[in-house]
Amino acid sequence: MRAWGWQVFLGHSGGHDTDGNELPRLVYVSREKRPGFNHHKKAGAMNALVRVSAVLTNAPFFLNLDCDHYINNSKALREAMCFLMDPIVGKRVCYVQFPQRFDGIDRNDRYANHNTVFFDINLKGLDGVQGPVYVGTGCCFKRQAIYGYDPPPKDAKASGGRSQGVCPSWLCGPRKKGVGKAKVAKGGKKKPPSRSDSSIPIFSLEDIEEGIEGIDEEKSSLMSLKNFEKRFGQSPVFVASTLLENGGVPHSANPGSLLKEAIHVISCGYEDKTDWGKEIGWIYGSVTEDILTGFKMHCRGWRSIYCMPTRPAFKGSAPINLSDRLNQVLRWALGSVEISLSRHCPLWYGYGGGKNGGLKCLERLAYINTTIYPLTSLPLLAYCVLPAVCLLTGKFIIPTISNLASLWFISLFISIFATGILEMRWSGVGIDEWWRNEQFWVIGGVSAHLFALFQGLLKVFAGIDTNFTVTSKQAEDEDFAELYMIKWTALLIPPTTLIVINMIGVVAGISDAINNGYQSWGPLFGKLFFAFWVIVHLYPFLKGLMGRQNRTPTIVIVWSILLASIFSLLWVRIDPFLAKVKGPDLSQCGINC
Ligand SMILES: O=c1ccn([C@@H]2O[C@H](COP(=O)(O)OP(=O)(O)O[C@H]3O[C@H](CO)[C@@H](O)[C@H](O)[C@H]3O)[C@@H](O)[C@H]2O)c(=O)[nH]1
Numbered sequence: 001m002r003a004w005g006w007q008v009f010l011g012h013s014g015g016h017d018t019d020g021n022e023l024p025r026l027v028y029v030s031r032e033k034r035p036g037f038n039h040h041k042k043a044g045a046m047n048a049l050v051r052v053s054a055v056l057t058n059a060p061f062f063l064n065l066d067c068d069h070y071i072n073n074s075k076a077l078r079e080a081m082c083f084l085m086d087p088i089v090g091k092r093v094c095y096v097q098f099p100q101r102f103d104g105i106d107r108n109d110r111y112a113n114h115n116t117v118f119f120d121i122n123l124k125g126l127d128g129v130q131g132p133v134y135v136g137t138g139c140c141f142k143r144q145a146i147y148g149y150d151p152p153p154k155d156a157k158a159s160g161g162r163s164q165g166v167c168p169s170w171l172c173g174p175r176k177k178g179v180g181k182a183k184v185a186k187g188g189k190k191k192p193p194s195r196s197d198s199s200i201p202i203f204s205l206e207d208i209e210e211g212i213e214g215i216d217e218e219k220s221s222l223m224s225l226k227n228f229e230k231r232f233g234q235s236p237v238f239v240a241s242t243l244l245e246n247g248g249v250p251h252s253a254n255p256g257s258l259l260k261e262a263i264h265v266i267s268c269g270y271e272d273k274t275d276w277g278k279e280i281g282w283i284y285g286s287v288t289e290d291i292l293t294g295f296k297m298h299c300r301g302w303r304s305i306y307c308m309p310t311r312p313a314f315k316g317s318a319p320i321n322l323s324d325r326l327n328q329v330l331r332w333a334l335g336s337v338e339i340s341l342s343r344h345c346p347l348w349y350g351y352g353g354g355k356n357g358g359l360k361c362l363e364r365l366a367y368i369n370t371t372i373y374p375l376t377s378l379p380l381l382a383y384c385v386l387p388a389v390c391l392l393t394g395k396f397i398i399p400t401i402s403n404l405a406s407l408w409f410i411s412l413f414i415s416i417f418a419t420g421i422l423e424m425r426w427s428g429v430g431i432d433e434w435w436r437n438e439q440f441w442v443i444g445g446v447s448a449h450l451f452a453l454f455q456g457l458l459k460v461f462a463g464i465d466t467n468f469t470v471t472s473k474q475a476e477d478e479d480f481a482e483l484y485m486i487k488w489t490a491l492l493i494p495p496t497t498l499i500v501i502n503m504i505g506v507v508a509g510i511s512d513a514i515n516n517g518y519q520s521w522g523p524l525f526g527k528l529f530f531a532f533w534v535i536v537h538l539y540p541f542l543k544g545l546m547g548r549q550n551r552t553p554t555i556v557i558v559w560s561i562l563l564a565s566i567f568s569l570l571w572v573r574i575d576p577f578l579a580k581v582k583g584p585d586l587s588q589c590g591i592n593c
């Protein structure tokens with residue numbers, strides 16, 4: 001394996017279609033990686049690709065797919081273009097996100113790999129606010145949005161424009177309210193900048209140094225090459241390309257020099273002292289770079305679009321065995337914790353989006369939810385432990401509450417229930433999918449989310465890093481051999497413990513009630529209900545732990561032992577030959593006979 005290196009294959013140029021247009025070429029890029037340079041994993045790879053494609057073709061839109069995803073619908077790209085090039089909404093659209101769909105998942109989707117609640121309910125709902133979050137794959141971008149430019153102002157007339165050019169915030173000064181207003185007023189007098197005009201030539205180095213005509217004369221002093229280099233890095237060809245809203249490369253450019261420049265922009269030191277990964281491109285600093293990248297665009301006032309063609313646009317593979325799935329969820333949750341503990345936390349980042357409206361309130365709420373959710377693992381853990389504690393100690397967790405409080409409780413319960421029903425009806429998500437999602441929420445919550453919380457705290461406050469390993473994918477041949485694979489990981493400990501203590505609790509509770517006679521059965525049912533609730537949620541986990549059932553029917557054995565012990569206890573109790581006085585001594589249970 002090579003530790004570092006780059007290769008660019010331009011392929012054979014000169015292929016033409018029947019109309020004489022040059023045929024598309026496939027270019028394989030692998031960037032330079034060198035010890036001492038942080039390559040920033042996927043985010044770094046995407047940024048290198050963005051730059052190299054800007055030099056080679058500079059298309060105004062591009063598609064991003066993971067290495068484990070493929071195109072499943074040939075018309076998908078056209079659908080995305082309909083949104084991105086729409087004369088009205090298109091100008092403010094930063095990306096079109098498609099749902100992730102998967103192949104090769106077990107029929108019962110034991111670990112909720114399809115994630116339909118997230119894709120068909122959450123993201124679809126967000127489309128009605130400011131658009132779905134970016135989920136890392138199956139997404140068509142507007143190049144200008146990736147470059148950190150702001151969307152054109154909402155009211156095109158106010159700035160006097162026909163096709164309004166996007167204005168980079170770093171050129172137009174700080175996005176303070178006053179400055180924004182001044183600019184709008186000024187725009188009323190003057191022709192606005194428009195880079196959609198194809199007559200504007202690509203800017204040469206000199207042009208940039210002198211300030212670019214037609215962008216903003218007053219600010220031209222700011223637009224020295226230095227400013228561009230500080231932001232985009234030291235490639236004049238690349239810098240010039242960022243100003244072409246409609247893309248394209250100059251005809252005059254000779255392939256040899258472009259190739260040289262392509263190599264330059266994927267060298268490992270290129271991003272040093274630039275805004276790459278900080279303000280532009282894929283944003284670094286979280287293992288879920290996708291959420292952060294989309295978040296920054298929404299903060300600038302862009303909107304995104306959710307596109308769900310009937311035939312899935314793209315499909316991918318997902319980890320189907322328990323350990324890999326938990327590790328995947330762990331990584332996502334870790335990424336969220338990292339964002340929550342950074343300057344980018346949606347609780348405090350991105351206020352004052354200025355003239356473009358910035359992040360909408362509800363969209364912010366959604367981002368808060370997508371980043372701080374690992375915190376819910378703490379109460380969840382408590383709720384899963386308490387039923388067992390109750391059964392083992394004989395105390396009851398539900399306090400007797402006042403009428404008012406129970407009214408609140410009931411109305412909360414009803415509204416949650418109603419939301420669930422409506423969501424399912426509107427999204428077409430079945431009750432079975434919804435239920436699996438609930439189950440996996442608890443399983444992931446008491447394992448992956450919990451670990452992520454602590455790993456995240458360690459990483460942010462103590463600098464102890466954890467690895468990003470590419471999620472394993474199922475083997476395609478055997479009939480879900482992977483599903484039954486168990487790789488040892490500490491993630492398995494908390495859910496296993498919870499299952500065991502709740503089961504012991506059930507046994508202990510029942511045997512206790514048997515010993516104590518009929519009056520203790522009433523409260524027992526309440527306690528058993530909560531313990532069963534925990535067990536049914538963790539049930540897929542238990543099944544996963546047990547491995548392949550037709551080979552090792554361990555689960556059957558466990559259940560048998562459990563049921564057997566209950567029944568044997570029962571039998572002991574009602575045994576007609578057992579004299580009542582010789583039963584378990586009642587003095588121990590505190591019942592005074
Ligand atoms: O060092 C790396 C690691 C990953 N990748 C890419 O990142 C993708 C996602 O990694 P994968 O192991 O497949 O993780 P998943 O959990 O399946 O990915 C989901 O979650 C990631 C965020 O954690 C998103 O980036 C992905 O788009 C999303 O599909 C891979 O397909 C690769 O294309 C790299 O380019 N370099």
Ligand SMILES: [Mn+2]
Nearest residue numbers: 066068317471
């Ligand atoms: Mn993947």
